Amino acid sequence: MMMSKKIADLIVSGNAVFTGLTDEPQPASIAIVDNKIIAIGSMEEIMIYKGEETKVYSFEDQLIMPGFHDFHLHAMDGAVAMETATLFSARSEAEALEIIREFAESRPDDPWVIGSVWDAGYWDTKQLPDRHSLDRVVSDRPALMFHAEGHYAWVNSKALEIAGIDRNTENPAFGIIGKDENGEPDGLLYEKAMGAVIRHAYNFTKEKKRELFKNFLAYASSLGVTAVHDLFATESLAILTDYDLFKEFEDKGQLTARIHLWPALDGNLDRARQLRETYQTDMLRVSGLKQFIDGVITARTAYLLEPYTDQTDTCGETSFPPETIKKWVVDADKEGFSIRFHAIGDGAIRLAFDAYEEAQKENGKRDSRHSIEHVEVIHPDDIHRFKELDVTASMQPDHFAMSERGVYTERIGAKREQHVFSIHSLQKAGARLAFGTDFPIDILNPLLQVYRAVTRIDSSGVTVWHPEERITLTDALKAYTAGSAYSTFREHELGTLEVGKLADITVLERNLFEIPAEEIPDTKVQLTIVDGKVVFEHTETLIEK
Known part of the structure; x- marks a missing residue:
């Protein structure tokens, strides 16, 4: 050799x-x-x-x-989260509020008080909070607390006021403004309804963004992460997106991880082509396009084939009409773009497959390396389609231990619970696996994902969730290295140690x-x-x- x-x-x-x-x-x-x-x-x-x-x-x-190759994260959003109040350890609303109060007092000059990863599923009452309790600990400044899954947020009255949200504000498409029994905003904002607040909270200067990105790169290096995939998050987080900043770091020789960019799949192919032409180096490149098909199980915004078990009047919904999603895929696939869809519910996963299948029929089969992100609740009839359509299963194994298992199971019921995070079943059926963290939804440490993949220890810290879905350490490491490299057409230069x-x-x-x-x-x-x-x-x- x-x-x-x-x-x-x-x-x-x-x-x-x-x-x-x-x-x-x-x-x-x-x-x-x-x-x-x-x-x-x-x-x-x-x-x-x-x-x-x-x-x-x-x-x-x-x-x-x-090197660890994180196939799914949000770099700048994660960099912001590194400087926020961390609420995951709270086991009651009172504990969460005490963490927020101490954090706010420790940073009196911050214009916003920002926190993340709270989950009422772990609280003693399991009851969602409201703005009034947050007002009691932070009244002088706006406060924004992201839920652990990042698809809804808890805000105070000041944040609602700054964002112009009141009882007369209408819900945006694929978004809900929580209301109390009197019709007043209750301080909970779901999906795209968070945007009006985030736009104000994340309006950072260029210098602040430089500092944030520098911190992110140092953190990634300390965890052995050598390549990342920075995926389009939401329109509201687009204010953080600054590819020119990444380029500035590359030009100065300060880019200490390879950055793969995945801007929005939104029908604007002129912009997508322009970005692909602009960013195309070994260290910084546009690798394809990404979009959301649904939300998350705990908020009941994930799209299911059958209604939620604990709220039978809803199946969740798709973020865009299915026909729009299919058209976007067919058009982008024709232009040679790889596509990635956030798809958590079995309805969303099926729609992603249907869109990829339609692209194959319309454009002919090609080496497209499309992916489905998260793949949480899959219908068993769809498992074979990963191999059939040559689609990567992009997964973050620690996610099944982040949600409180009892709450998660209540939402979907025992039957669907049998097909949750079916990593080994997917692998056996010929699916390619690529692992990541979805940072800042989870911490950036790859070894936590590896641990969950090989043990399947759930949120209790003791019980194994579907032991038959464990995979070997070898396969987990390969999914975090070679799997990610292959899924972005870089298997000839990354993913294994070879001459x-x-x-x-x-x-x-x-x-x-x-x-x-x-x-x-x-x-x-x-x-x-x-x-x-x-x-x-x-x-x-x-x-x-």
Whole structure:
């Protein structure tokens, strides 16, 4: 596995190298010149590439592997969330309010008080909050608290006032303004109704955006994340979207993760083509288009084939008319775009497949590598369509442990609950898996996703949710590396450690194949290499000269 003799810039060596080509790690050494892997072999074979200036990283049983490739996140939204009040630990509304109060007092100069990841499903009463309780702890400034799934928010009266939302404000398309028994806004905003508030809360200066993005990149590197997919979130979050900012970082050599951009699939193909032409480098590129078909189960905005079990007058709804969705797909597919749909309910997943199938009929079969995001509640009759239509299942395994399992099951009932996050069933049926986090809906740590995929431990922290849906550690790591690379047409340069591929490498402080599964999420990163450059280094990393 050698190329012509050169002097390496870096050599990374250890007893546990997981290349992704085999199922187990093996002892190996890797020589890197510039941004490419030029040789892999034994220490003796690779030492011929060592020169006076070569940096040699010698590891023992730490796991050396391809860099984590997060297939689904929201970079700038996540960067903002890193600076917000974190409410996931609250087990009552009072606890959540105390966290918010302390956070607000610690940041008196912030114009908005922003929080995230609250979930009333975990509270003692399981009752949704309202603006009045939030007013009691934050009255002088607007406050915006995103639900854990990011599809609804809890706001105070000041935020409603600034956004111009009152009893006479009509619901936007695919959005609901929560109202109390007197018809007044209750402080809960669902789906696109959040937009009027977010537009004000997220109106940051360019300098603030630079600071946010810099923090995001540093965080990603510290977690061994070497490539990410920044997906269109919502129209209201578009205020954060700043591809020129990403380009500025690339031009200055400060882009320490590969960024794959997925702007909105919205019928505007002129804009999509222009963006694709503008951003097309190894470090920053438009990879395709993304859109939402539905919402989430807990808010009953996910689109189901049959009504919700605990509210039989609704199946949820689609974010756009099905015919519009299909037309957008056919037209974009014809232009060679890969497409990704947020589809959580079985109705939404079926509609995504129907749209992809229609594109194949209209445009002919091609290597399109379309994806479906989340794939939470799938009808068993649709599982085979992943392989049949050559669609990637883009999943975030920790999501099934984020929602309180009892609440989730109440929404959909026992029958549909059998087909929730069916990762192994999808894999067995020939679906390609690609893993990510959906950061900031979940934390950016890839090892939490890997842990859930191999254990299926649910929100109780003890019980296994459908043990037959567990997958192996090898398959979980491949879904987080090679699966993501393939699904964005980069399998020839990313996703495995091979001669000729780009040098994106992560070293973990422990060998995941040798430790108990419960210790996986707490394993730290020792070293992160992106494009042949060390972008994160634990202080105790051993370097030889």
